[in-house]
Amino acid sequence: MRILSVVSATIPVVFFVVFMFMPESPIYYLKKGLDDSAKNSLIRLRGVEYDIETELQHQKDALNENKKKVSFWTLIQSRATLKGFIVAYGLMFFQQLCGVSVIIFYTNYIFIKAGSTLDSHYLTIIIGAMQILAVFVSTLTVGRRILLLASTICSAVTTCIPGIYFYLLDKDIDVNSVRWLPPTSLCIFIIMFNIGFGPLPWMMMGELFAAEVKGVAASSACFLNWVLGFTVTKFFSNLLNAIDIGPTFWLFAVIYVIGIFFVYLLVPETKGKSLGDIQKELNGY
Numbered sequence: 047m048r049i050l051s052v053v054s055a056t057i058p059v060v061f062f063v064v065f066m067f068m069p070e071s072p073i074y075y076l077k078k079g080l081d082d083s084a085k086n087s088l089i090r091l092r093g094v095e096y097d098i099e100t101e102l103q104h105q106k107d108a109l110n111e112n113k114k115k116v117s118f119w120t121l122i123q124s125r126a127t128l129k130g131f132i133v134a135y136g137l138m139f140f141q142q143l144c145g146v147s148v149i150i151f152y153t154n155y156i157f158i159k160a161g162s163t164l165d166s167h168y169l170t171i172i173i174g175a176m177q178i179l180a181v182f183v184s185t186l187t188v189g190r191r192i193l194l195l196a197s198t199i200c201s202a203v204t205t206c207i208p209g210i211y212f213y214l215l216d217k218d219i220d221v222n223s224v225r226w227l228p229p230t231s232l233c234i235f236i237i238m239f240n241i242g243f244g245p246l247p248w249m250m251m252g253e254l255f256a257a258e259v260k261g262v263a264a265s266s267a268c269f270l271n272w273v274l275g276f277t278v279t280k281f282f283s284n285l286l287n288a289i290d291i292g293p294t295f296w297l298f299a300v301i302y303v304i305g306i307f308f309v310y311l312l313v314p315e316t317k318g319k320s321l322g323d324i325q326k327e328l329n330g331y
Contacts, residue, residue: 072102073257073321076109104320108256126328127263130254133313134267137194137247140305142274144201145298146239148282149232156208156291157229172233179237190246191315197242198309202302204235209295216290243305247271253316253324 069091075084084105088098149156208228214221221227251264285294314327 073105073109076102076105077257101320104322108320108322108325125330126325127255127259129312129328131263134247134251134254134263135270136308136312137243137250138267138271139274140198140301140308141243141247142271142278143298143301144239144243144305145205145278145282145295145301146244147275147279149235151279152282153232156232189315189317190250191309191313193242194246194309194313195242195306197238197244197246198302198306200238201235201243202299202306204231204238205295205302206299207231209292209299211292212290212295213292216292250316253319253321254328256321256325 069087070083072084072088072091075081075087084102085098088102089096092098092101208231211221211224211228211231247267251267252260255263282294285297289297314324316324319327
């Protein structure tokens with residue numbers, strides 16, 4: 047425990063030191079009227095071969111347009127901002143109510159309940175490693191929306207399968223030949239979740255909103271996320287007692303199915319688009 051505590055205390059220190067080298071955003075410099083610094087920041091973020099002039103002009107136009115707004119409350123009532131809030135809150139809602147927190151926190155319990163022959167502690171370590179590796183895939187050039195849809199569809203399937211397994215197990219049906227199914231399904235679930243619905247809602251927080259409302263939008267969405275995460279984890283045991291583990295997984299799968307329609311109908315593609323383009327799309331232009 048002492049070694050774990052030291053490692054846990056060291057990581058924030060490393061983060062603090064590394065964060066000192068984090069560049070300010072171009073938007074920040076433009077708001078301060080420092081055009082040269084904004085260009086240098088954009089070059090550092092995009093690379094020397096990237097044509098920064100077009101994006102820089104879009105950012106200037108977006109800032110000039112927002113300056114015409116009467117107040118923060120006027121801006122927050124615009125169609126683009128309201129739709130941005132719906133998308134942001136919706137992504138956080140589905141991220142947590144799909145049950146990912148309880149699957150991670152109750153991994154040992156789930157594997158023991160499934161009767162897996164593998165050591166549940168080793169499976170927990172494997173799942174943790176998969177989480178780390180899968181997040182890197184979401185940084186590829188594939189669009190945000192495609193990754194979200196793929197993540198949601200696969201996660202719905204991989205939470206439904208353990209539900210069927212546990213339902214058959216509770217009905218005293220012999221499932222010894224497919225004991226590998228719940229661990230395999232949950233490993234695939236963890237991979238697909240961390241490719242899409244794990245990191246992308248956080249990433250999109252900085253892409254959906256104008257600079258004037260970004261702070262309020264991101265902080266309130268973060269607050270909603272952790273409240274939902276606490277609620278799901280707190281009442282998971284009550285849910286198990288009420289409907290058992292099989293139907294609980296089916297409930298998570300149903301939430302994911304609803305999430306598929308949410309992403310398909312409401313979530314815009316943001317990768318490779320400027321803030322102005324995203325705001326126009328949210329406004330319905």
